[in-house]
Amino acid sequence: MSESFEQLWTDLSAIGRDPHTGGYRRGGWTETERAATAWFVDQCTSRGLDVQSDGIGNLVAWWGPSTGQGVVTGSHLDSVLDGGAFDGPLGVVSALAAVDQLRAEGFQPSVPIGVGAFVEEEGSRFGMPCLGSRVAAGVLAPEKALALQDRTGVTLSDALSDAGVDPAGVGPSPLLDRMGTFVELHVEQGRALTAPVGVASSIWPHGRFRFTFGGEANHAGTTLMEDRHDPMLTYAMTALAANKQARLAGARATFGRLSVEPNGTNAVPSQVTAWLDARAASTEILDSLLVAITRQAAERAERDGTTVEVTAESVSPVVDFPAGLRDRLAGVLDGAPILPTGAGHDAGVFSDAGIPTAMLFVRNPTGVSHSPAEHAEMDDCLAGVDALATVLKDLAR
């Protein structure tokens, strides 16, 4: 078995890796993401699995009984900009390897087992995380999805057409009709897991907020400091406040994306737009975190003679995975630890859509993810495959 996983991992990891940074830019429907997807389809086909696709391009490859509901496991093949090798692909490769292991053991599933890959989970191209699963679950309307644009103005509709896919087919997915249970294996992302494998309890509430800081463009060399209305200063104070408030609340707050107007070296900016990513253990904590950051931003804007507007671009409530399924997994895995995560996943979308859903995490020794330095030890990856095989055997027996 271990040879199989290692070979699969080596093959997939090579696809689209930047030779300089070691990272990936597998945005949805890009050349590198399509290459990874083609590799996945080849792997499924060579195993004799029945590969099914829906209109937006989510894939499930079935093993076992050809009809009826079953257990689907898998993850995604796209990446954030300059992402690492594990986030997404580990779940897909582990699913293939677990199926190989069960077959090698002579296991015969009594319900179908599906290996899935869901498109544009990171939202790195079209700005909508879990795009494929949201459309599949019917929580994102096809017309809204198709109108999404990437940073160069290409719509999802255009991207699908360019990939030879008819946009008219985008909508709620028949694949989900057969998804009796969903289990996603994923690399853990925050140093919270000290055992090789754990089971998810919940996904933290998550908000993306756009802060627009408005000021007055002016000459950087001549304008007296006291005459300025510099939105960069208001932003800078807000970024520091967000960090401090998140620490106080045991939460997370990040300003990782910025846009400056006119962005000239010799000009006091007229506007700074900054996106806050905030997550916390409960909606109450998330709300009060945002209130605290917004209050400090407004106070500083008053001092700077600038303005600040806060727009919630998306706010996701907590996802509590069903306790019965969670405890069943922890049980067959000999009391594996149970822990929450701050990261969104397709598993959260499917769980919200009413599909009994669970997640397995594989230990991440540094907590680094969304980075080329993202890593899990091979022994832990193999423990993850073993755990997934054990869970599938229990759920499909």
Added chain:
Amino acid sequence: MSESFEQLWTDLSAIGRDPHTGGYRRGGWTETERAATAWFVDQCTSRGLDVQSDGIGNLVAWWGPSTGQGVVTGSHLDSVLDGGAFDGPLGVVSALAAVDQLRAEGFQPSVPIGVGAFVEEEGSRFGMPCLGSRVAAGVLAPEKALALQDRTGVTLSDALSDAGVDPAGVGPSPLLDRMGTFVELHVEQGRALTAPVGVASSIWPHGRFRFTFGGEANHAGTTLMEDRHDPMLTYAMTALAANKQARLAGARATFGRLSVEPNGTNAVPSQVTAWLDARAASTEILDSLLVAITRQAAERAERDGTTVEVTAESVSPVVDFPAGLRDRLAGVLDGAPILPTGAGHDAGVFSDAGIPTAMLFVRNPTGVSHSPAEHAEMDDCLAGVDALATVLKDLAR
């Protein structure tokens, strides 16, 4: 006379004004800048002036004796991104109007009077302020100038070719051989002038420094705040420190341009690059300002587990305009106030090149410049034309 200035001003101001913002984007050799230049050439030709151009496209239109050294006055027609109407064009239009006024008075210059327009003074397209005057004065080598690139990767060489100009002609300018004296009229830019018209004493030293803050990309939702190496925090603290230190030093410090990697909402950045524009009354103050800002940046980087590197992209020493010429202008202008400026100008380049140079400033009631809100009152503009005519009459008598 006043009709002439107002009509000229109305005509030129209309060229390339954005109907929404009221601002201008007249980068060098762009369509709008070329239109303004064509208007200028038409105006000179219709007055019977002898329009001469050098290899990079600087223009001087001569009146009076057809040979020998004379007095050149003028400014530039390009703008910063989203700039205002006055910075540059006021000096060009005032020069035309002053010549009109002197002719109407029947004045006969004993030396040539030239009306000049110098290209890409702002450096908003190719990143090099005073590009035209630097090349003309021989302080910027033609091969370096021609290799400069705009934000889309177009070189100056390409831009000139596209404009029908042979790049081989770029180099030290014969126009300067006839420039016995240079006088630039410019809108004042910092609320420092309370009379309608003033005379420049000096241009402050000016540095552009690139700060590169390095950290570690990571997942914004899962990475514990205490596990992060977030260069955005180091940058934010540095931006606030720059503001504070500039206030303490009576200087100017601005972070107006930023680049974030990977610039994703859900990613702790791996790198933030920020450009500091710093100016002060003396090189000593500028040096100690940079030391203070760099020290605070380094201290914060230590706390954040990030790195900071500072690269000087350009540092210009003080320009002291010759005292004799300065006092002569102030004298004929009935004791007009004498004041320094924090802004760079072609006048500084020509002065450094050994050409006796002076500047006149027209009052700016708000100090706003490099912005669509940049403004001078019409009465002050007319006072500027009168002052310039008086100065030309004195220098060319």
